[in-house]
Amino acid sequence: MQPLRLQKEFDLLYEKEFLLPGDKQQDIQINKHEHEIWAKVFWRRRFRHAKREDPELQFVFQQNPSTLLEIGAGYGRVLRKLVERNGGNKKMRSIQGIDICEHFAPYFHLYKTEYPSLRNVEMIYDNFLESQKLKENSCDIILLPMNTIPSFSIDLLKTLFITVGRYLTKDGMFLFSNYKIPDKERVSALINRRQGHSGELLLELGSGFIAAEYYDLPARKTEYGAYNVTYARYNTFSRDNTLQKKELFRSQTEFILHQHLQKIIETCGLSIEIFDDTSHSFTYGLTKQ
Numbered sequence: 688m689q690p691l692r693l694q695k696e697f698d699l700l701y702e703k704e705f706l707l708p709g710d711k712q713q714d715i716q717i718n719k720h721e722h723e724i725w726a727k728v729f730w731r732r733r734f735r736h737a738k739r740e741d742p743e744l745q746f747v748f749q750q751n752p753s754t755l756l757e758i759g760a761g762y763g764r765v766l767r768k769l770v771e772r773n774g775g776n777k778k779m780r781s782i783q784g785i786d787i788c789e790h791f792a793p794y795f796h797l798y799k800t801e802y803p804s805l806r807n808v809e810m811i812y813d814n815f816l817e818s819q820k821l822k823e824n825s826c827d828i829i830l831l832p833m834n835t836i837p838s839f840s841i842d843l844l845k846t847l848f849i850t851v852g853r854y855l856t857k858d859g860m861f862l863f864s865n866y867k868i869p870d871k872e873r874v875s876a877l878i879n880r881r882q883g884h885s886g887e888l889l890l891e892l893g894s895g896f897i898a899a900e901y902y903d904l905p906a907r908k909t910e911y912g913a914y915n916v917t918y919a920r921y922n923t924f925s926r927d928n929t930l931q932k933k934e935l936f937r938s939q940t941e942f943i944l945h946q947h948l949q950k951i952i953e954t955c956g957l958s959i960e961i962f963d964d965t966s967h968s969f970t971y972g973l974t975k976q
């Protein structure tokens with residue numbers, strides 16, 4: 688990212704009054720996903736996410752796995768569903784989750800108190816791409832749900848697939864979902880989608896609230912698909928409405944077209960066994976070649 692382009696974005700955001708005169712550009716945290724506020728926001732959205740359909744899960748038990756790892760497991764939302772479908776841990780002997788954001792740890796603890804079926808789940812807070820805490824050739828299923836793949840930049844996708852290949856058992860499967868961007872025409876739908884301001888108020892009983900404000904810049908076309916930039920402002924208030932903290936973030940999401948993703952997958956020693964387009968997302972099931 689060129690500083691010149693960043694400067695252009697800042698100018699636009701001051702003009703649109705998303706950035707305010709007191710905001711300092713050096714306070715904008717760039718592509719920082721493992722921040723405490725992100726865990727707080729995600730946890731406070733849990734009621735909204737409770738009924739979310741996760742299309743990857745229907746394929747998990749078809750593989751008859753005895754070991755499973757979820758990448759980006761957060762506070763355990765998907766793992767709870769899996770444990771429940773797993774008939775009280777009868778079928779799988781090991782269920783693990785890993786998340787780069789250690790600030791999810793207290794929320795996983797709270798969630799486990801609410802859903803004791805999670806007690807045998809092992810949660811690791813570490814970067815999946817660099818972790819030394821996982822065992823090679825040990826996972827029958829590796830899951831990356833909730834369209835998280837675009838959070839890995841195109842440069843990191845190869846590393847992601849190669850790392851997954853190291854942890855999968857010989858007949859193991861990597862299941863993940865991706866936004867539906869089937870072809871170049873659909874990229875223009877992404878480019879034309881709603882831009883500009885949006886916001887949400889995130890409440891948590893006993894802990895005050897977070898006023899979140901977002902600014903979505905127009906998506907840009909690339910040779911692999913498109914990318915989009917979102918600025919987020921989080922104002923944290925205490926229960927007596929006193930402003931405690933102001934935080935600003937810039938994050939970039941890279942959307943990759945199916946045919947480009949397919950090429951990267953093949954160069955990493957994996958092949959596409961399942962490609963399902965019947966739900967809100969594309970679901971992929973990859974095995975080792």
Ligand SMILES: C[S@@+](CC[C@H](N)C(=O)[O-])C[C@H]1O[C@@H](n2cnc3c(N)ncnc32)[C@H](O)[C@@H]1O
Nearest residue numbers: 759760761764785786787788814815816833835
């Ligand atoms: C969209 S959230 C999904 C959370 C959870 N899977 C769910 O569906 O409720 C994506 C998660 O991936 C995590 N993540 C991103 N990069 C990661 C990495 N390199 N290693 C481990 N976790 C990562 C983020 O911290 C975030 O919690």
